[in-house]
Amino acid sequence: MSQLKSERYPVTDEMREAFVVDIDFHFEPAMEKLLPYVDHPGAKRTLSLEDFPPTTRYWASGYATPHGGNGRQTHGVAETADDVIDVSEKLAIDLTVLTPGYNTLPDVQNVILKNEIVRAYNRYVLEDVSPAADNIKVLPALPQWDPERCVEEIELWGDNDDVVGFYGFFGHYSLLGNPQYDKVFDALVKHDLPLALHGGGTGNWPQKDLIGNSIRTWTEMYGLVHPVRAMMMVGNMIMTGVFDKYPELQIVMIEGGLNWVPFIKMRMDEVYQDHPEDIQLTERVTELGQEYLKKQPSEYIEDHFSFSSQPIDIPKKPKNFEAMLDMTNASESLMFATDYPHYTLELSNWAFESNVIDDELRENILHKNAERVFRI
Amino acid sequence: MTEHTVASAEDIPEGEGKMVEVDGLSVAIFNVEGEFYGVSNRCIHKGGPLGEGFLHSELPVINKDRKSIHCPWHFWEFDLETGRHEVNPSTGIRAFDVSERDGDVIVTI
Ligand code: FES
Numbered sequence: 001m002s003q004l005k006s007e008r009y010p011v012t013d014e015m016r017e018a019f020v021v022d023i024d025f026h027f028e029p030a031m032e033k034l035l036p037y038v039d040h041p042g043a044k045r046t047l048s049l050e051d052f053p054p055t056t057r058y059w060a061s062g063y064a065t066p067h068g069g070n071g072r073q074t075h076g077v078a079e080t081a082d083d084v085i086d087v088s089e090k091l092a093i094d095l096t097v098l099t100p101g102y103n104t105l106p107d108v109q110n111v112i113l114k115n116e117i118v119r120a121y122n123r124y125v126l127e128d129v130s131p132a133a134d135n136i137k138v139l140p141a142l143p144q145w146d147p148e149r150c151v152e153e154i155e156l157w158g159d160n161d162d163v164v165g166f167y168g169f170f171g172h173y174s175l176l177g178n179p180q181y182d183k184v185f186d187a188l189v190k191h192d193l194p195l196a197l198h199g200g201g202t203g204n205w206p207q208k209d210l211i212g213n214s215i216r217t218w219t220e221m222y223g224l225v226h227p228v229r230a231m232m233m234v235g236n237m238i239m240t241g242v243f244d245k246y247p248e249l250q251i252v253m254i255e256g257g258l259n260w261v262p263f264i265k266m267r268m269d270e271v272y273q274d275h276p277e278d279i280q281l282t283e284r285v286t287e288l289g290q291e292y293l294k295k296q297p298s299e300y301i302e303d304h305f306s307f308s309s310q311p312i313d314i315p316k317k318p319k320n321f322e323a324m325l326d327m328t329n330a331s332e333s334l335m336f337a338t339d340y341p342h343y344t345l346e347l348s349n350w351a352f353e354s355n356v357i358d359d360e361l362r363e364n365i366l367h368k369n370a371e372r373v374f375r376i
Numbered sequence: 377m378t379e380h381t382v383a384s385a386e387d388i389p390e391g392e393g394k395m396v397e398v399d400g401l402s403v404a405i406f407n408v409e410g411e412f413y414g415v416s417n418r419c420i421h422k423g424g425p426l427g428e429g430f431l432h433s434e435l436p437v438i439n440k441d442r443k444s445i446h447c448p449w450h451f452w453e454f455d456l457e458t459g460r461h462e463v464n465p466s467t468g469i470r471a472f473d474v475s476e477r478d479g480d481v482i483v484t485i
Contacts, residue, residue, distance in 0.1 A: 007395075008428045008448060010418070065451050066439065067430070074430070343450060349423045 004076055004090045011092040015348050018362070021370040022093040024198070024254050024308050024337035027125060028072075028101025029079040037120035037127075043113050053114070055107035059204050061343060064218035071343035072101075078341065081132030088135070091338060091347060095367070095376065098125060099167055099198060099254065100141040106171050106200045111145065118143045122157060130162035137376060139167035139196050142184070150184045158191030164374035165193045170226075170233035170256060171200020177240030179283045185246045194250035194306075194373050197233060199226040230256025231264050238268070238300045241284035244293060250373050254308040255339060261301065262327035268297035302329050306373050308337035309365060310346045314354070322356040331361050335370040383481040388412070393436040395427045398483050403472055405481060406445060406456060408438055412481050413456035414472035415445065420461075424449030426469070 031047045038044045046053070061071035078084050078098075088096045100121055108114040122140040130136045140157050143149040150166075157163050166188065174180070176197075188195055205212035205225050215221055230253050243249060272279075276292055279285050285293070295303070307328065315321045328334065338345055351362050370376065382396040383405060393406040395417050402417040404427030417427045424447040429435045437446040443456045453462040459471035473484040 005428070008425055010423060010425055066446075067437070067451070345449060346422055 004087055006090050008075075009090050009092075009347060010349075011090075011347065012349065012352070014352050015092045018092075018348065018352075019094050019367045020092060020336060020348050021095045021097065021367040021376065022088070022091070022338045022340070023097045023196070023252065023335045023370050023374070024099050024310060025078070025084070025088070025093070025096045025340045026101035026103075026342065027078050027084065027098040027129070028341075029121070029124060030077075031117075033079055034117065034120035034124055037123040038116050039119070040112060040116050043116035046113065047116070052102070052104075053108045053110055053117075055104045059218070059221045061218050061222065069343075072103075073341055074343035075341035075345050077101075081129045081136065084129065084136055085133055087340060091340065093338065095135045095137065097137045097139060097164060097370070097374065098129070099139050099196070102141070103169075103171075103198065103200055105141075106145065106169055106173065115143050115146065115149055117141075118149075118153065122153060126157060126160055126162060136162065137164045137374070138162050139165050142166045142168040142195075144168045144173055144200075147180050147184050151187045154184070154187040154191060154193070158187065158193060163193065164376055165196050165252065167196050167198065169200025170197040170229050170253065172204075172206060172229070173200070175233055175236035177236040177242055177282075177284075179240075179287075182245070182284075185242065185249055189246055189248050192248070192375065194252055196252040196254055197230075197256075198254040199229065199256060226255060227257040227260050231260055234301065234305060235264060235268060235297070238293075238297050239272075239279065240282045241279075241288060241290070241293065243295075243300045243304050244288055244290060245284050249304060250306070251304055252306045252308070252335065252373060254337060255310060255344075256307070257311060257313070258307050258309070258328055258330075258334070259313055259324060261307065261329075262324075265298035265301055265327075272297055302333070306333045306335055306369060308339075309334055309351075310337040310339045311344055312346065312350060314350060318354065318356050321354060325356065325361070331364050332369060334365045335373070336366045377484050380483045380485065381480045382483050385412070385476050385479050385481050388481065391435060391438060391440075393427045393438075395425075396483070398472070399485055401470075401485075403483060404436070404445070405474060405483070406436060406438055408440055408443055408456065411443075412474045412476050413443070414474040414483055415454060415456060415459050416470040416472075418469070419447040419449065419452060420467060420469050421447065421450060421452050424452075426454070 031051045062068035118141045388394045388407045403414045404417040405414045430448045460468040
């Protein structure tokens with residue numbers, strides 16, 4: 001249930017007057033809300049007795065604060081349509097795109113349980129929540145561990161008017177350049193829907209890996225692991241020819257950060273131009289019969305990727321912020337997000353407080369880019 | 377310098393805070409073990425309200441030992457006397473001169 005006090009969220013008149021689309025509002029109902037939609041008897045029993053299934057707990061933001069906690073319900077929890085409406089109003093959000101809150105779901109070992117959670121969540125949110133208001137849209141969950149099941153969910157919900165795309169992870173899975181995901185891209189393109197990818201897993205790097213075992217702080221774990229994984233996902237999809245095979249496909253990267261985008265554009269172009277021949281050894285490019293990619297890596301980033309604003313790390317010097325917005329192609333690729341209800345929450349105030357963001361850019365960031373890519 | 381009486385001391389019990397307007401500024405006043413402190417109520421980071429508690433608490437998050445206040449949004453911690461960020465003293469918020477006299481809490485600007 002939402003319990004927000006408006007005093008905690010200083011919203012100005014200009015924030016309220018602007019039309020704001022939030023592309024990362026986590027909707028995380030407790031398992032009891034999903035039970036009516038769970039079909040599998042064993043899963044129903046287990047979820048009613050044991051709540052959310054166990055995951056390997058690698059890390060928590062609370063290690064880095066005097067207050068503990070995992071930072072995932074710092075601003076409450078939205079479990080019903082009324083919660084979404086109430087919180088959106090208090091945070092000055094005009095159109096809310098619900099993202100599944102179960103970001104640790106990838107770590108659940110039991111495939112039947114996690115499949116049932118995805119199925120039940122999608123039914124609950126699309127049958128009981130989004131119909132309550134025209135300004136609630138949904139990124140249903142994809143069971144990314146099973147491409148066939150992904151296709152089932154896309155076919156089931158892809159034509160629903162409240163569905164604006166599907167939600168997966170750039171977490172610790174196979175990267176999506178793996179050809180097994182082509183059937184998922186086929187289904188998304190067929191329904192003219194983008195794929196949103198969010199940090200997945202418990203904000204971790206696998207502990208048994210030499211890097212993971214060396215990490216000690218939340219600054220490394222959250223601050224760097226999400227962006228590193230996001231970079232790897234973007235690079236892998238480009239270099240395996242996903243966008244040559246699916247020129248209509250759009251990807252929205254959520255909570256992976258932004259400031260690295262210019263870096264990988266330049267780095268990938270440079271290395272690819274030096275050493276392009278192994279592109280012919282990737283399955284998809286071989287299948288397409290191409291000698292090289294059709295474009296430079298940076299061009300695919302500009303043409304196929306958008307990025308959530310949260311977490312926005314604004315450079316102190318305005319001229320650097322201006323350059324960053326320019327180099328990330330923010331006028332076309334940046335989409336406002338709050339990340340409600342996590343401790344990393346951001347409101348739209350930053351978009352009004354910098355004189356390097358003019359009215360047109362602000363409108364693109366706050367709603368137009370999202371409306372275009374999500375076909376809202 | 378002008379003195380502004382912003383509250384009665386008994387209105388702000390120990391460990392609690394109160395938001396007041398002084399000269400058009402939003403100031404968060406705190407009572408830390410009987411001493412009164414005042415800082416800007418607007419966090420320099422992303423505008424969070426320093427005088428507010430976390431979700432499940434009405435109380436502001438004061439660190440008595442350090443005489444500091446945590447912002448309820450992303451937990452930046454500011455020294456109540458200087459307004460400086462505890463980890464990065466090159467940044468901070470405005471701290472005000474606050475005193476108590478005859479049961480009144482006074483902000484001098
Ligand atoms: S707004 Fe205060 S810590 Fe972020």
